[in-house]
Amino acid sequence: MAKIGIFYASAGGNTRQIAEALKEAFALEDEACVFMEDDFDSVEQFENFDVLFLGSSTWGQGDVHFSWVDALLEIGSENLSFEGKTMAFFGAGDSQKHGEHFCSALGKFYDIFSKRGAKIIGFSDASDYSYEASLALIDNKFCGLAIDHINEPEKTALRIENWIAQLQSECM
Template identity: 75%
Template structure:
């Protein structure tokens, strides 16, 4: 069975909701759930896993959480390879206040991890989302699970459950 690891950053706890659901669904140990601000030491931690669930809230002009900045720079500048790894992205955003950059952090992850050779899984239909623009868009899909627990809280649980079920078929 594939070894699964969760790497995530969350400011208000919304991205943590997804990380906790993934941890439960895949029956992961605490050591396999890396909160970027507290538990992340180096990009070598990614080597321990065949499947990575990578999460972040979106900040400012579509940026990843600040704790992801250095690791993503290191992945890019050191030409780290994710060949042979499956990666799925998740994150939280605010489709009304920041609808022009809704969950764009996922799109930035997608660019970096794809360039590094990862096989991206977990694309989600963008139907049912209401936002202006997003770097997470890939055709008629989003390149991962986007939740808006501020404006669409009633959709969050179902979106998470459906995504986890989808991932189980893609891993």
């Protein structure tokens, strides 16, 4: 069985909600769930897992949460390989206030990790969302799970549930 790890950053708790649902659905131990602000030490932690679920809220001009910045810079500067790793991305955004960058952090993950050989899974239908633009849009799908719990809280639970079912199928 593939060893799964969750690495995430969350400011308002929406991305944490997805991480906790993933942890429960995949029956993961606490040490497999890394909160970037408190538990992340080094990109070497990624080596412990075959499958990585990476989460971040989107900030400002489509940026990842600040606690991801150093890790992503290190990955880029050392040109690390993620060959043989399977990854899925998740995060939260605000499609009304920041509709021009809705969940673009997922697109930044996609760009970095796909260029370094990771197999990306968990693409989701973007047609049920209202937003202006997103770097997370790849071939008319989000390159992961995007939620907008601020403007569409009634859709969050079902989106998470459906995405987890999809991941369980894609990880087998």
